Amino acid sequence: MSQQAGWRSLPKAGVAFRLSTDYKTGDWRALKPVIDYNKCTKCMLCWLFCPDMAIVWDGENVVVNYDYCKGCGICANECPVKAISMVPEF
Amino acid sequence: MTQAVVKPRAPLEKQVMMTVNGDEAVAYAVKQSLVDVVAAYPITPQTIIVEKFSEFVADGEVKTEFVPVESEHSAMSACVGAAAAGARAFTATSSQGLALMVEVLYIASALRLPIVMAVVNRALSAPINIHNDHSDAYLMRDSGWIQLFAENVQEAYDTTIQAFKIAEDERVLLPVAVNLDGFFLSHTLENIYMLPDEVVHEFLGGYRKVSKVRVDYFDEEVPLALNPARPLSFGNLDLYDYYFEHKVQQVEAMKSVPEVVREVNEEWFKLTGRRYGDGILDPFEVEDADVVLVGMGSGVGTMRSVVRRLRKEGLKVGLVKLRMFRPFPFKEVAEVLKNAKVVAVMEKGVSPGSYGPLFLEVNTALYDLKSRPALVNYVYGLGGRDLVPDLVEGMIRGLFKELEKGVFEPKLRYLGVRE
Numbered sequence: 001m002s003q004q005a006g007w008r009s010l011p012k013a014g015v016a017f018r019l020s021t022d023y024k025t026g027d028w029r030a031l032k033p034v035i036d037y038n039k040c041t042k043c044m045l046c047w048l049f050c051p052d053m054a055i056v057w058d059g060e061n062v063v064v065n066y067d068y069c070k071g072c073g074i075c076a077n078e079c080p081v082k083a084i085s086m087v088p089e090f
Numbered sequence: 091m092t093q094a095v096v097k098p099r100a101p102l103e104k105q106v107m108m109t110v111n112g113d114e115a116v117a118y119a120v121k122q123s124l125v126d127v128v129a130a131y132p133i134t135p136q137t138i139i140v141e142k143f144s145e146f147v148a149d150g151e152v153k154t155e156f157v158p159v160e161s162e163h164s165a166m167s168a169c170v171g172a173a174a175a176g177a178r179a180f181t182a183t184s185s186q187g188l189a190l191m192v193e194v195l196y197i198a199s200a201l202r203l204p205i206v207m208a209v210v211n212r213a214l215s216a217p218i219n220i221h222n223d224h225s226d227a228y229l230m231r232d233s234g235w236i237q238l239f240a241e242n243v244q245e246a247y248d249t250t251i252q253a254f255k256i257a258e259d260e261r262v263l264l265p266v267a268v269n270l271d272g273f274f275l276s277h278t279l280e281n282i283y284m285l286p287d288e289v290v291h292e293f294l295g296g297y298r299k300v301s302k303v304r305v306d307y308f309d310e311e312v313p314l315a316l317n318p319a320r321p322l323s324f325g326n327l328d329l330y331d332y333y334f335e336h337k338v339q340q341v342e343a344m345k346s347v348p349e350v351v352r353e354v355n356e357e358w359f360k361l362t363g364r365r366y367g368d369g370i371l372d373p374f375e376v377e378d379a380d381v382v383l384v385g386m387g388s389g390v391g392t393m394r395s396v397v398r399r400l401r402k403e404g405l406k407v408g409l410v411k412l413r414m415f416r417p418f419p420f421k422e423v424a425e426v427l428k429n430a431k432v433v434a435v436m437e438k439g440v441s442p443g444s445y446g447p448l449f450l451e452v453n454t455a456l457y458d459l460k461s462r463p464a465l466v467n468y469v470y471g472l473g474g475r476d477l478v479p480d481l482v483e484g485m486i487r488g489l490f491k492e493l494e495k496g497v498f499e500p501k502l503r504y505l506g507v508r509e
Contacts, residue, residue: 007335007342012263013202013314014336016323017305 021068025052029071031086033064039083046075046084098363105283105362112243112275113138115282116182116208116268119250121146122290124297126177129157129168133187134220135272136210140182162187166194166205173203174324176315178254178298181205184272185212188226192233198265199234200340201324202314204257204298205265207235208250211387211438212272213473221474222272224387224438227415228447234340236266236347237416239386241366243280246270248364249413251285252354254294260301261346269415271388273474285362293361344417351414370419372411373426375401379408381489382427382463384452385436386412389470389477393436396482407486415448423455430463432489432498436505438471445502464498470505481506 011017035046040062047055047062054069055062064075076084110118117139120128128147130140147156155172159165162183169179183191188209198205211227213219227237236256240246246268253266270276285293302311305322312320328336348370355369366372374394376382383393390411397409410426412419427433433456437446444450449467456462468485471477485505492498 004331005335007338010332010335010339011303011305011314012301012339013303013324014200014326014328014332015303015305015314016326019307020323 024067026054026065026067026069029066029069030089031071031073032066032089033069033071033073033075033084034087035062035064036083036085037061039081041081041083043080045078045080049074049078096360098359099361100285100289101363102283104289105285107281108284109279109281110243111138111277111279112240112246112270113210113277114142115243115247115280116250116270117142117146118284119247120180121152122285122287123180123251123254123294124178124291125152125154125180126297127155127157127169127172127179128181129159129165129172129179130181131159131162131165131183131187133162133184135212135222135276136182136184136187136208138276139208139210162190163194166191166198166207169205169207170194170198170201170203173198173205174201174316176298176300176313176317178258179203179205180207182208182210184210185214185220185226189214189229192230195230195233195235195265197325200336202263202340202343203265204254204263206250206253206257207265207267208246209267209269210272210276211269217473219473220272222274222388222438223472223474224269225440225472227267227269228439228441230267231416231447234264234344235416236262236264236344236414237269238266238351238414239269239412240275241388241390241411243275243278244282244364245366246275247282247284248358248362248366251290251293252358254298255354256347256350258298259346259350262343262350263301264340264343264347269387274388283362283364289361293357347417348414348419348422366413367411368422370414370422371426372413374409374411376408376410376426376430378406378429380406380431380493381434381486382408382410382430382432383434383436383482383486384410384412384423384427384448386415386448387438389436389438392477392479393482396479396486399479400483400486405486405490412448415451418451418455420451420455423452424459427452427456427463428459432464432466432493434485434489435465435467437467437469440469440472449502465501466498467502468505469502475506477506
């Protein structure tokens with residue numbers, strides 16, 4: 001908190017002064033999706049359904065971007081081969 | 091209205107005299123103010139503003155984008171969007187329409203959007219009533235808008251043009267509500283002086299100029315406006331880590347307003363030969379007055395005529411016309427009232443369970459004085475009831491009698507109501 005700007009120096013009108021990607025929302029997560037690559041068929045349904053674009057294609061596999069995944073579990077629910085399990089973070 | 095000693099740059103012979111009512115005067119002022127977007131919904135007694143302005147649009151007399159919205163909530167929302175995109179935006183409403191807008195009023199001010207709105211003051215329901223009092227204006231008291239009150243049609247015209255300049259000032263960047271009394275001003279014809287278009291354009295410096303902002307992801311300052319080429323995000327979620335700072339920023343911006351209102355008032359005087367006190371308040375015969383009335387809006391005209399008459403009899407009575415209600419000029423009010431023995435706060439609104447909103451402000455203003463005048467609160471004119479001169483005269487004479495006894499009870503009084 002100590003590095004955050006005070007009211008005298010903040011840009012006016014509450015406009016965003018940093019990119020939204022700077023704001024890591026992954027720490028909101030209570031359950032973490034973990035992909036079992038032995039089961040994954042790379043059908044991309046999880047990528048399609050992820051509401052936060054937190055599932056990405058790395059060129060070989062679908063991977064979860066844990067910086068932004070909020071742990072909603074939609075990917076696990078939609079996975080037709082049950083390759084994604086939701087694991088408690090704590 | 092004070093006459094010029096130095097010749098104004100646009101003297102009366104260069105101004106155009108027109109016979110218009112208050113709503114038309116506002117519509118003409120907006121027409122001349124190079125407004126980019128007008129989004130409005132008609133409601134009595136504001137309707138003529140929107141009606142007249144839509145005629146200007148239909149006749150091709152203005153280039154303004156006119157948005158005939160389906161509600162006042164949408165009217166203000168459209169103005170917020172337009173102003174965030176850098177447009178000069180205007181709307182107008184009254185009473186229930188303003189009530190419907192309230193949610194968006196707070197957003198307009200917090201996003202620092204210099205929207206101008208004419209509020210043609212009308213009583214709030216129930217009972218349903220289309221006539222004048224200030225209960226709608228008081229409804230938006232805490233919304234973060236600057237609130238100016240006009241006494242007559244000329245002032246409504248002048249103040250509307252000034253409002254754009256005040257709102258858009260770099261030191262301010264806050265929305266302005268120009269209040270004019272429903273029917274008493276909105277539907278009453280008055281001969282007023284209007285400026286030539288080009289003089290208004292010059293006064294406002296042409297179309298709105300957007301201020302600059304610095305954000306982390308651009309190398310240089312960028313205009314504080316929506317633009318896909320250099321995107322900014324307005325109205326973001328702002329939680330406990332930043333909301334407080336942004337609120338304080340907005341509240342602190344109000345501190346610059348009195349200075350800017352004074353400057354604009356003086357600039358207007360040099361341009362037109364007209365000014366309204368110092369722009370904030372206009373005292374009349376207060377120097378040696380024992381009894382001083384404080385009021386806003388058209389009722390002040392009636393009060394002034396009574397004060398003038400009673401002065402001829404030798405009664406030491408004075409009047410303070412308040413032109414700016416938000417931000418409230420505490421220091422100025424204390425200074426002008428400090429020598430009075432009793433102050434009558436003339437109020438066209440109520441706050442059930444408390445005193446009138448104006449009374450509370452004046453009361454607060456006087457608290458820091460070492461010796462304070464007594465203070466009474468007269469509620470008058472609710473629902474458009476006329477404030478006749480005899481009523482004011484009787485009230486003032488009554489106050490002088492009470493002054494002899496030195497007791498002022500009760501504090502909250504009603505003027506012109508049947509018991």
